[in-house]
Amino acid sequence: MLIKRPDDLKASEITPRPLYLGRRKLLVGAAAAAASALLLPDLLGRGRLARAGSPLGPLKKSPLSASEALTGHKDILHYNNFYELATDKESPAKLAHLMHLRPWTVRVEGACGKPRTWDIDELLKAFPLEERIYRLRCVEGWSMVIPWVGFPLRALLDRAEPTSQAKHVELTSFDDPRLPGTQARVIDFPYVEGLRMDEAMHPLTILSVGLYGETLAGQNGAPIRLVVPWKYGFKSAKSIVRIRLVEEQPVNTWQRMNPREYGFYANVNPAIDHPRWSQAKERRIGELFRRKTLPFNGYADQVAALYAGLDPRKLY
Helix, strand or coil: CCCCCHHHCCHHHCCCHHHHHHHHHHHHHHHHHHHHHHHHHHHHHHHHCCCCCCECCCCEECCCCCCCCCCCHHHHHHCCCECCCECCCCHHHHHHHHCCCCCCEEEEEECECCCEEEEHHHHHHHCCCEEEEEEEECCCCEEEEEEEEEEEHHHHHHHHCECCCCCEEEEEECCCCCCHHHHHCCCCCCCEEEEEHHHHCCCCCEEEEEECCEECCHHHCCCCEEECCCECHHHCCCCEEEEEEECCCCCCHHHHHCCCCCCCCCECCCCCCECCECCCEEEECCCCCCEECCHHHHCHHHHHHHHCCCCHHHCC
16 A cells, blocks of 8 residues: 655645545534444443442431441442353453443232332332442352442332232343343353341341442443342342242352352351351451451341241251
8 A cells, every 4th residue: 555645646636625624524423323323222222220339419328327448339330240241250340331321121920919010210210229238248258348228128018018928039030031140141140139027127128229329330240239237249130130038048140059058048147157168257348357357237226126936057
């Protein structure tokens, strides 16, 4: 290809300005039309993608919040368990853009008088949101302090009017076959978790739709997830699509996959080791040294009475 420098050009080879401007308008218009044609399907489908990090407005801080230093926003966004995306901690943040988060609905059904399917944006408007600073303790031994934004699960369940047969709550996450984690089928999908009814109705149990005052990112469980702060992190199901009120105790995903290591309750207990490692200490993300793990993750005063008379070794 011959490239001419400005000094090599003859005057006869220079396009007259009026013609150049006209051609330029034509090219710009053609480029814009082409771009519009290419982007149109994307723009039409973009309504299906949630905008993570959108502000959730002024929020009231809950008196139930922990008074501890928060884990950094970057750490919360980039160190995650999310098997639908990947099995390591860093990849979920890189792959979360693959999640289609709009439209999104949550079905509340089962042993209740008023079953209902909620659109996620309808939920955001229906229940007052507040900031809840909770400790998160994961079974692998790491922990965070996260300023969740959400509302009590009880508020949603009350709207459904549970019947006397509602003894437990089963929560089911999404199952998108397009995502790399679900394609790999490392665990059985969809992910299922469950709570006793009194646990689900406890004031500490919330449905979170954001953190740090913004809508959830995909890797953090967008657009809506469970947060049960006195239990190990795997109990807090992410990206929920169904909440079912049932009489029998649900069989949770990890309980079904590996019953020797994972039970139904999963209450944080430093005195009971995981079969492969100790739970006595934890590594708070952002800190250099390990710290002692607190019974019920520091929420014993609020929740220990729920388990009076039960064998603590069965609470895992």
